Amino acid sequence: MREARTTCPYCGVGCGVLASVEEERIVEVQGDPTHPANFGRLCVKGSALHETLGSQGRLTQPRVDGVEVDWETALATVAERLTAVRDRHGSQALAAYLSGQLLTEDYYVANKLFKGFLGTPHLDTNSRLCMASAVAAHKRAFGADAVPCSYEDLEEAELVVLVGSNLAWNHPVLYQRLKVAKQRNPLLRVVVIDPRVTDTCEIADLYLGLKPGSDARLFTGLLAWMAERNRLDRVYLEAHAQGIEEALAAAREQDASVEAIAADCDVDAERLETFFYWFATHLHVVTLFSQGVNQSSSGTDKGNAIINCHLAGGKIGLPGAGPFSITGQPNAMGGREVGGLANQLAAHMDYDTPGARDRVTRFWATERLVPCLPEAPGHKAVALFEAIERGEVQALWIMATNPAVSLPRADRVRAALAKCPLVIVSECMADADLLACADIVLPASSWSEKDGTVTNSERCISRQRGLLPPPGEARHDWWIVCEVARRLGFGEAFDYAHPCEIFDEHARLSGFENGEGPGESPRLFDISGLAGLDRGAYDALAPIQWPVNAAAPHGTARLFTDGRFATPDGRARLLPVRPRPPAQALDAARPLRLNTGRIRDQWHTMTRTGRAPRLMNHRAEPFIEVAPEDAAEWGVEEQALARLTGAGGHYVGRVRVSRGQRRGEVFVPMHWSGHFSGSARMGELLEAHLDPFSGQPESKHGAVSLEPLPLDWEATLLVADDLGVAETTWCDESRYWARIPLADCQRWQLAGDEPGACAGMEKVERDWLAWLEARLPVAPTLWCSDPASGRLRAAGVDERGRLRWWFMSGPPRELPNLAWLAERFGEAARSEGVTAAQRRRLLAGCDDGAANQGPVVCSCHQVGQRAILGAIREGDDSVEALGARLACGTQCGSCIPELKSLIEEEKAHAGAEPTEVTAVA
Numbered sequence: 001m002r003e004a005r006t007t008c009p010y011c012g013v014g015c016g017v018l019a020s021v022e023e024e025r026i027v028e029v030q031g032d033p034t035h036p037a038n039f040g041r042l043c044v045k046g047s048a049l050h051e052t053l054g055s056q057g058r059l060t061q062p063r064v065d066g067v068e069v070d071w072e073t074a075l076a077t078v079a080e081r082l083t084a085v086r087d088r089h090g091s092q093a094l095a096a097y098l099s100g101q102l103l104t105e106d107y108y109v110a111n112k113l114f115k116g117f118l119g120t121p122h123l124d125t126n127s128r129l130c131m132a133s134a135v136a137a138h139k140r141a142f143g144a145d146a147v148p149c150s151y152e153d154l155e156e157a158e159l160v161v162l163v164g165s166n167l168a169w170n171h172p173v174l175y176q177r178l179k180v181a182k183q184r185n186p187l188l189r190v191v192v193i194d195p196r197v198t199d200t201c202e203i204a205d206l207y208l209g210l211k212p213g214s215d216a217r218l219f220t221g222l223l224a225w226m227a228e229r230n231r232l233d234r235v236y237l238e239a240h241a242q243g244i245e246e247a248l249a250a251a252r253e254q255d256a257s258v259e260a261i262a263a264d265c266d267v268d269a270e271r272l273e274t275f276f277y278w279f280a281t282h283l284h285v286v287t288l289f290s291q292g293v294n295q296s297s298s299g300t301d302k303g304n305a306i307i308n309c310h311l312a313g314g315k316i317g318l319p320g321a322g323p324f325s326i327t328g329q330p331n332a333m334g335g336r337e338v339g340g341l342a343n344q345l346a347a348h349m350d351y352d353t354p355g356a357r358d359r360v361t362r363f364w365a366t367e368r369l370v371p372c373l374p375e376a377p378g379h380k381a382v383a384l385f386e387a388i389e390r391g392e393v394q395a396l397w398i399m400a401t402n403p404a405v406s407l408p409r410a411d412r413v414r415a416a417l418a419k420c421p422l423v424i425v426s427e428c429m430a431d432a433d434l435l436a437c438a439d440i441v442l443p444a445s446s447w448s449e450k451d452g453t454v455t456n457s458e459r460c461i462s463r464q465r466g467l468l469p470p471p472g473e474a475r476h477d478w479w480i481v482c483e484v485a486r487r488l489g490f491g492e493a494f495d496y497a498h499p500c501e502i503f504d505e506h507a508r509l510s511g512f513e514n515g516e517g518p519g520e521s522p523r524l525f526d527i528s529g530l531a532g533l534d535r536g537a538y539d540a541l542a543p544i545q546w547p548v549n550a551a552a553p554h555g556t557a558r559l560f561t562d563g564r565f566a567t568p569d570g571r572a573r574l575l576p577v578r579p580r581p582p583a584q585a586l587d588a589a590r591p592l593r594l595n596t597g598r599i600r601d602q603w604h605t606m607t608r609t610g611r612a613p614r615l616m617n618h619r620a621e622p623f624i625e626v627a628p629e630d631a632a633e634w635g636v637e638e639q640a641l642a643r644l645t646g647a648g649g650h651y652v653g654r655v656r657v658s659r660g661q662r663r664g665e666v667f668v669p670m671h672w673s674g675h676f677s678g679s680a681r682m683g684e685l686l687e688a689h690l691d692p693f694s695g696q697p698e699s700k701h702g703a704v705s706l707e708p709l710p711l712d713w714e715a716t717l718l719v720a721d722d723l724g725v726a727e728t729t730w731c732d733e734s735r736y737w738a739r740i741p742l743a744d745c746q747r748w749q750l751a752g753d754e755p756g757a758c759a760g761m762e763k764v765e766r767d768w769l770a771w772l773e774a775r776l777p778v779a780p781t782l783w784c785s786d787p788a789s790g791r792l793r794a795a796g797v798d799e800r801g802r803l804r805w806w807f808m809s810g811p812p813r814e815l816p817n818l819a820w821l822a823e824r825f826g827e828a829a830r831s832e833g834v835t836a837a838q839r840r841r842l843l844a845g846c847d848d849g850a851a852n853q854g855p856v857v858c859s860c861h862q863v864g865q866r867a868i869l870g871a872i873r874e875g876d877d878s879v880e881a882l883g884a885r886l887a888c889g890t891q892c893g894s895c896i897p898e899l900k901s902l903i904e905e906e907k908a909h910a911g912a913e914p915t916e917v918t919a920v921a
Helices: 071-089 104-117 132-142 152-156 172-184 199-203 215-228 234-240 244-251 258-265 269-281 299-312 332-337 356-364 381-390 410-419 433-437 477-494 499-511 535-539 628-634 761-775 819-829 836-841 865-873 879-886 896-908
Strands: 002-007 016-021 026-031 094-098 123-125 159-163 189-193 206-208 285-289 322-325 344-346 395-399 422-427 440-443 452-455 460-464 592-597 623-626 641-645 650-657 665-669 702-708 713-720 736-741 745-752 782-786 791-797 803-809 856-858
Touching (some): 002 460, 094 104, 104 477, 123 381, 132 322, 172 199, 189 199, 199 896, 206 269, 244 299, 285 299, 452 499, 499 535, 623 628, 713 819, 761 791
Parallel strands (some): 285 322, 422 440, 623 650
Antiparallel strands (some): 623 665
16 A cells, blocks of 8 residues: 545645555545645545545546547547638637636646637636636736735634635635634634625624625725724835725715615624724734625625725735635636636736737747737636627537536526537546537546646645546546647647646746836746756645745745735735625516525535535535525425526525525525436526626526425435436436435435326325336335325345335435445445345335434534434533544534534423434334
8 A cells, every 4th residue: 555645626725635545546535734735634525535536437438429439539530620610710719618627737738729829819717707806806906816825824813704705614624724723812803704604603703694795885894994993004005005095985985884884784783893893903814705705796896895905904914914815626726827717828927918928929939830829818708608609619628617507597508519519528527417518528537647736725836646547548638638739730839748847837937037028027926946847856846835936945925025016016906996786686576685605515516526425415405595584485395395496597406494594595506417406507597797807707696586396296216326227217207306326326306296196095006116117127026105195115126135226205304314225235236135134124214223313414424413413412512522422523523513503402492302304114
């Protein structure tokens, strides 16, 4: 067995991972205690990385027009068809759509090929959907896309403000660092500003549950409050910034009284003034903001409103001080470094950087090849797909992302892809639903196979090392791009044998003529100190924060410590911000405000996390979170199915009634694609309203209606993985379906009209049994029905005594604990039959005396809600006591807020019997 260091491929924290590899298989992962991002911690997603691996379900062979081909045929076809489109329609008809899941080296060569040698500006990335507004805000204020802070600033701060960030679920390891810092420093205060009461509020000293979209009003109000009470740092402003008077004038255009601001934000005035006072009177303040700020039609202004307050108070460039944008993806920042956005060129140069186009042209030129860089920026993400819809873009290459789920008007995106003459998709998973839109499919490597670098939210560059060979014919993205470039005639410019050579070129470009133009300030992104690394040094590269150059050979933890910025005069800019409401207006037809976001145990469209069954336990189905008052008003019930209707379609999920949800607002997760559910793509609910500066869509402020989903029946079907049944059989017949992977079987939640609409036991039994027999290769072996409820349970056991499927009609709240059944399917996968005693218990779904543990709360140790409630009632009324008894909360810590909630609820309802799960014997 060997141990290898790499990085986690999920959120922007960029945790180091220590992987144990045995016989070409990763058998265990743990946090890397030497990595400065996590110091050995991992969240539940990172801890389950090794469970998401394996060749099963992977793309292993290129396909052209639906036919498997060899690589030579695929690469030649890509080159021929791209050339044909360019010859017929020009370079502007070509485009690429990339992903923060790519490594920096992949990004670099893709940007170089499309912008440099194919000459199209239309290369953008899914980072446009999460971080583009922060990028624009940084550039307007600082002159560069530069995050000034480090994670250690959270530990050095006196006050940490979390805005639009559910840190506990979306960046759990960073949340744990902050939590520990708060325990060590009782004077550290935490403020959470978010429309929803989330698990992050567990460590909050002050919570402001503001109205969605009112962030800018809150922070312009803070700026005016600071000025009114002489809390501006006039010395800092005079020496290092400009624009304060214009910013203040804009802030004062609306009533700047605390009462007026509180009314506009719908928060308590006294609590708001407390926050204003804390911010103004502390110097070491970190404001950490994320998608809740960025995903808005005024996201850039919101970012600048936050930055204005830090500049005005001199709260930047110091330990424990600064505005801190935390990215959503592992390499969103790396993609920005190499020009992965449509308005960039490379190395933090863009189209309006003086001399940048000529500089990049000369750097990329070879003896016989001269790049033909575009003269102006290209289409940003949403505009790109609108251009495809209009027929202006005729060829699109998509890498490692699924815009048909994540973009607004998702069905419209699918329709645009369907009419695009050439769609090339580089993907690692065979079941990605975007593949149905592809003319050419290229099998790509995935985490544990990819070899290169990523840059996390604190500008830290880390190595993601290849630990296993890609399965079948899968290849690295950088290799695929370079091979296509060779067949296009650009081989001389793409003659790389290893990613270290790409990284070296990237590093050299970052320092090339950096700051040498007339009146030009040095570009902050400069890693020229890492140029010239050979393979050994590249492989051994330790995490390091940029800039890395002659002036900072060991990296740079904190920017702007000298008060000098990347603007022509070296001074930061305060921007006048005029708050605007969300662009998606509520009306009688769509009266509820929609919020979207991530959940704790899943990542993006679940192509990886969906392969780890324990990660499906916490939130197994798509859901709609509503306030109790709204549930009553709209006639929806806890755990019942309901339907949202939005701008472009519908979303169906299970209702979760939450007192942490503001009235008049609903929340849905972003993760479910057509592979996991039939009607749960949140992109269908959103209008394509964009921030005018960043082009980022307004994903946090939709407008929807809510209603119960009319149903006659619900059912649960468990099917062995190796049974070989076409899933479309029952999906096409159901008004709602959700697929939930278990260890050796697939769980299907189904709901619809027939056959359950019939009355009386006999007809229910006959119809369901006939339905099962017609759709499953193993006939019903065992069944029973309940005349009182009209319920049926059945199971299929083959001639070898192996459990092949299990069925229950009725809502999922009546399910037994499925862990015991999953074990039976595991035995079947090992060709073992069920025993006579087990066979007698199959329809009950549990062994004699087996406890139903209820919904899983702790994914790391698979601890259910019933077990936790039982322990609390026996006296374990603290997180520590529960951990000692059940181990919950002792690994990644992500479930600790939920454990505390259960403790508080149980104290409030002492002696009440649990009602959240109903076991059926």
